[in-house]
Amino acid sequence: MLLKSYTLKIEFPPCDFSAQTVNAIAELSDDISDVLPYLNAVIGKCTYLPDAGILRFNKEGKAINVYPRMIAVAKLKDKQEAKQVIESLKELINDTWRRRDEIKPSYQGATELKVRDIYNLLPGTNCKQCGLPTCFAFAAKLIKGQIEIAKCAPIYADQYAQKRERLMELLERHGYLNKDR
Numbered sequence: 747m748l749l750k751s752y753t754l755k756i757e758f759p760p761c762d763f764s765a766q767t768v769n770a771i772a773e774l775s776d777d778i779s780d781v782l783p784y785l786n787a788v789i790g791k792c793t794y795l796p797d798a799g800i801l802r803f804n805k806e807g808k809a810i811n812v813y814p815r816m817i818a819v820a821k822l823k824d825k826q827e828a829k830q831v832i833e834s835l836k837e838l839i840n841d842t843w844r845r846r847d848e849i850k851p852s853y854q855g856a857t858e859l860k861v862r863d864i865y866n867l868l869p870g871t872n873c874k875q876c877g878l879p880t881c882f883a884f885a886a887k888l889i890k891g892q893i894e895i896a897k898c899a900p901i902y903a904d905q906y907a908q909k910r911e912r913l914m915e916l917l918e919r920h921g922y923l924n925k926d927r
Contacts, residue, residue: 749774752772783851901913
């Protein structure tokens with residue numbers, strides 16, 4: 747067993763005390779650096795920054811950051827869901843570590859998705875239908891996992907079909923969309 751235990755903290759998103767979601771920070775009892783390239787291979791569609799020791803991915807609408815001694819998860823409903831998600835990540839880490847002889851580790855660092863990458867594929871109307879003042883603000887919230895692409899009504903108009911297709915491919919490639927939804 748690589749990861750024995752963790753200490754869980756629940757926080758509200760910074761600067762938004764009216765938020766309806768919480769963030770979870772799990773401080774790990776053990777250094778899990780060695781499992782990160784294996785997790786990168788197993789999970790896929792991750793942003794892996796090997797030099798910084800960071801593995802980022804999205805799962806079921808949750809933004810997950812895995813560090814050598816910490817796991818951070820955003821967009822959780824409550825403390826109970828935080829415990830369930832962190833516990834499932836602990837199981838994934840330990841299972842991956844147990845099976846490491848069967849897994850070819852991936853040290854491939856992926857390029858991190860940038861706000862501008864998303865913004866360039868949005869309609870650019872600044873219509874405020876999503877509740878935000880600009881498309882750039884929408885892109886920033888989307889990349890942080892604080893808003894869903896479905897909140898951008900104009901992207902579904904026929905005139906933006908090509909942008910929408912490219913945007914959805916980009917979001918899927920970087921793990922921001924769950925194909926099962």
